[in-house]
Amino acid sequence: MKKNSLISIWKNIFRIRYVEEKIAKEYYKGEMRCPTHLSIGQEAVPSVLDQFIQKTDLAVSGHRAHAHYLAKGGDLKKMLCEIFGKENGCAKGRGGSMHLIDRSVGFAGSTAIVANSIPIGVGIALAKKLKKKKDIVIIYFGDGAIEEGAFYESINFAILKKLPVFFICENNFYSVYTPLKYRQPKDRKIHKMVKGLGCPVFSTDGNDPFKIYEKISAAVKKIRSGKGPIFGEFYTYRHREHCGPNFDDNLNYRPKNDLKYWLEKDPLISLEKKIKKKKMIFLNMKNEKQKIINEVNEAFKFARKSKYPSYKITTRDIYAKKN
């Protein structure tokens, strides 16, 4: 990995973490009034992917989309305004935390129903192919989405039509409180099953930027070459409750050992350790952090200052007038 890439990956991870921690810290104030699924612990995959994609490559995601949106370059202020329900939110305050969009950077939308945006991504990919574009489409989803019919129907179509789709499954082993073993056969690996569908697959540690880098670099190249979709399974872990700002491991739904293992593999802390160990003192980390902190604090201020939409919603708001 090049030095510049490493710096930029670290910055991405730190920035997403800082945003999410601040949301968590301030959620209790009751200004961010919507179901909010934080990405803390799961920042690495989108942060690395950012190295290999351009604005013309489009991404879609689900309920846990903050990291995907931010790493793709989505406007932070607009995201916060959306979570605060303000008029300059990226979805004009109509969607909340689960409905993010920033077309200007190729973040094509996140939606709130499990597996619901997977076919949308495949449709976008079909359009890219029909238009003979070299762009690829990234579809983010969790281990729970694998259980919905829409996943199979969509990936089958993507394989059939050799569409330029990067299916990214962030397997954090849980769907809300329910562990994978209550939902999917114990000895079956998701990526191996998908291989059986006829899609090239890989799996890797989703908290280790170096491993992710290697896998993604090859995958994106291949998808771009027009050979069809690839499915990547990334093992990772969410630190806080499924939905909301708190820790909930007092409920004992996750084995203590797993929790310890994954907290030690915190993508931010372990990357910073590695950077230090490798004596890659390539930047004034403290300064860089401060810059990000200032930017994020500024964005929060902006969201707080912004106005609620004050107009009355009418049917004018639900039908398009022109293409």
Next chain:
Amino acid sequence: MQKKTKLITMSNAINEALHFSMKKDKNLLCFGLGTTDPKGIFSTTINLEKKFGKDRVFDVPASENALTGISVGLSLEKIRSVVSHQRLDFFLLAMDQLVNNAAKWYFTFSQPVPITIRLIIGRGWGQGPTHSQNLHSWFAHIPGLKVVIPSNPRDAKDLLISSIFDPNPVIFIEHRWLHEMEGNINKKTEIKKLDNLGKCKIIEKGNKLTIVASSYLVHEARIALRYLKKFKIDCELIDLRVIKPLDWKTIEKSVKKTGNLLVLDTGSDTLSFASEIISSISIRLFQYLKNPPVKLTMPDIPEPASYGLTKGFYIRPKNIAEKIIKILNIKDGNILKLIQKEPNPHDIPGSWFKGPF
């Protein structure tokens, strides 16, 4: 003498109904996302697994369509199930199995399909367009389905039990804002036939106007009526409870008496259940109506997430009282001066609600 009733929340009443039914029917299953997790679907499924075991009470993969079909298959082998969904919106993935199988099996093959599907409707706290849809009229539109919408703990318990033991697919709709609402239920529990129990209920008696409501709106209407009573405006309030099959008799009797009709609906306006009531009543009782019937429904607009956009969005006691006064052509402009405005904050059911969904 010991009291025959007790005060209890709606989620506890539902929990009691499930415990009772699982005990009565040793084959009954209870499953759905979150059924056995620590939160137990807003406390409604708490302790079921402990009491009845993993074979009968279990969490499931996120596969709403298949699981609906699976509950149909089970029913063909005489195993009933209650399948729960934390939002109605998630159940939209299951329309094929619901509409093409569950609702049609008895018609085509003469085999009953006793399944109960619990759907929870969200509102406020940024639920937004896909966590808040009130689609009861969709289900009522499908021949072969029964549709139950309780507004209080007693009905929730009694009607859920009746739904479970009914030999047909029943859609049982719970408004999230009612889960913590308290009410009296009978201590004694029994199984009554849904078709007998599922009649409309007159909540308030009155002579000037008939108000038809269901679910959360029954409570908003009661607040409006309590207020208007001070001005000697007495209306009759009917809680629908079961919208399919609908007990037309109670509504017709009331409208014949009052000659005025206001229908409230948590669903959006076009083709709402309110529209159905008004059209049927107008056709059947045209000569009895003193004024054109009125409906107060949600607009034909998805629920937005923003706090700013949901301000004034919902139907409140004041909106109901305004309609009543207009229908009855009451000119006194001061009447509405003191009626409760939308509470602040307006997007939560009470201080018990701490988010996030």
